[in-house]
Amino acid sequence: MSAEPSTEDLVADVFARDCTSRRALENVTGKWGGLALTALREGPYRFNALRRRVDGVSEKMLAQTLQALERDGLVKREVLATIPARVEYTLTPLGADVAEQIFGLIELIESRMPEVTAARADYDANH
Amino acid sequence: MSAEPSTEDLVADVFARDCTSRRALENVTGKWGGLALTALREGPYRFNALRRRVDGVSEKMLAQTLQALERDGLVKREVLATIPARVEYTLTPLGADVAEQIFGLIELIESRMPEVTAARADYDANH
Secondary structure (H helix, E strand, O other), X not given: OOOOXXXXXXXXXXXXXXXXXXXXXXXXXXOOHHHHHHHHOOOOEEHHHHHHHOOOOOHHHHHHHHHXXXXXXXXXXXXXXXXXXXXXXXXXXXXXXXXXXXXXHHHHHHHOHHHHHHHHHHHHHHO | OOOOOOHHXXXXXXXXXXXXXXXXXXXXHOOOHHHHHHHHOOOOXXXXXXXXXXXXXXXXXXXXXXXXXXXXXXXXXXXXXXXXOEEEEEEOHHHHHHHHHHHHHHHHHHHOHHHHHHHHHHHHHHO
């Protein structure tokens, strides 16, 4: 008999500060989330190899990043039955879709860097 | 006679920690950059209206965010010749392209939130 809407009825809105979708967006766009997802487009990675690929990330930050992405269902952590045991990270189907979108953003920015660099020089000369 | 490559010869690579493109990527995907750019897809905004739209951002953080986006050439800050003077923020053509890509990411995440929520419940039940 409650008049409160169930969460099923709510539409996700990243602009609302308490919407869970904003947290999910932050996990994939945070300092390392986007790079980790994009690297995993290349195939499964073991932790240390992924750390080398995402140049500059600390062990602790990469572990936190992967944990958040795993919790959101974007990355799968798999312990392989090898001796010694290996841990491998792969994209889930949802993670692959998100990574594709982020990859598009990265390609766009990389290709437009001459414009960005020119804008920065202009800004710095006038401020 | 220097053998050093000029920056013109370098290809932008966000995976390299010192590449300027990584900083540009962080500015658009940082905690508030993506939301500010996406809001500006809706049209020009004055500072306080934009702050209301991007629910939860502080005045200081929004000012810093807009300054970084302006420096990167993604947002244009315009002082209108009204009395009292008004300051308006709009997307540049480059900013519009970047905002479109981020909007695609937001739409994807918002539409897939049921999967994310289910993954979180599953993760929390098993960790």
